[in-house]
Amino acid sequence: MARCSTYVLYIxxxxxxxxECDAMRNQPPAPTARYVLxxxxxxxxxxxxxxxxxxxxxQERIVFLGSPIDDTSANDVMAxxxxxxxxxxxxxxxxxINSPGxxxxxxxxxxxxxxxxxxxIQTVCLGQAASAASVxxxxxTPGKRLALPGARILIHQPSLHEPVRxxxxxxxxxxxxxxxxxxxxxxLYARHTGRPRDRIxxxxxxxxxxxxxxxxxxxxxxxxxxxxxxxxxxARR
Numbered sequence: 001m002a003r004c005s006t007y008v009l010y011i012x013x014x015x016x017x018x019x020e021c022d023a024m025r026n027q028p029p030a031p032t033a034r035y036v037l038x039x040x041x042x043x044x045x046x047x048x049x050x051x052x053x054x055x056x057x058x059q060e061r062i063v064f065l066g067s068p069i070d071d072t073s074a075n076d077v078m079a080x081x082x083x084x085x086x087x088x089x090x091x092x093x094x095x096x097i098n099s100p101g102x103x104x105x106x107x108x109x110x111x112x113x114x115x116x117x118x119x120x121i122q123t124v125c126l127g128q129a130a131s132a133a134s135v136x137x138x139x140x141t142p143g144k145r146l147a148l149p150g151a152r153i154l155i156h157q158p159s160l161h162e163p164v165r166x167x168x169x170x171x172x173x174x175x176x177x178x179x180x181x182x183x184x185x186x187x188l189y190a191r192h193t194g195r196p197r198d199r200i201x202x203x204x205x206x207x208x209x210x211x212x213x214x215x216x217x218x219x220x221x222x223x224x225x226x227x228x229x230x231x232x233x234x235a236r237r
Contacts, residue, residue: 122144143224160174192220
């Protein structure tokens, strides 16, 4: 029992170190100020309406995920998916992704909502789709998963995002949950890329960074796109 507990402590220590290293590698420095978003004022039959760019994109059935994936951003994305399905269940939704990844549970909440709504989900990577964000990119409707030529995609195994404290039994529970999370992650990648689980498991051991074309070859996306117009106008099913 003592040997097992020592091993669990070692695994959790290594995972914590990996979290800190992942944060240094994948997270850019926090901006000191945000660019002020412009507003658009349109004249309508009932008067005028003012919108920011994100509201304008939503009007075009485009959901933008441009931040780390946490409970707040996940709730925003899910709410937009459900609203767009309600307004037009027979039209596609486009999910634009430029995210360093984040919480696994927040990612699965978005993932399950993508499967739940009746609309096809077109996913488009611009910038990067790293870690949990790469799962969402791959989970788009087959044939409608796109990446811009300069995008990069990163996949790796899950890791702890906060220090774990407690008794040996508590640490064993966390270690088992980490192992279960990794198995689920391997299953998701295998399902959406068509690659065997053993290959996925090997690639997740360390950061695997792919160019847009390499992501196509890997099966995470279906094709590259350099044209703006098709991506901004989701086609009717």
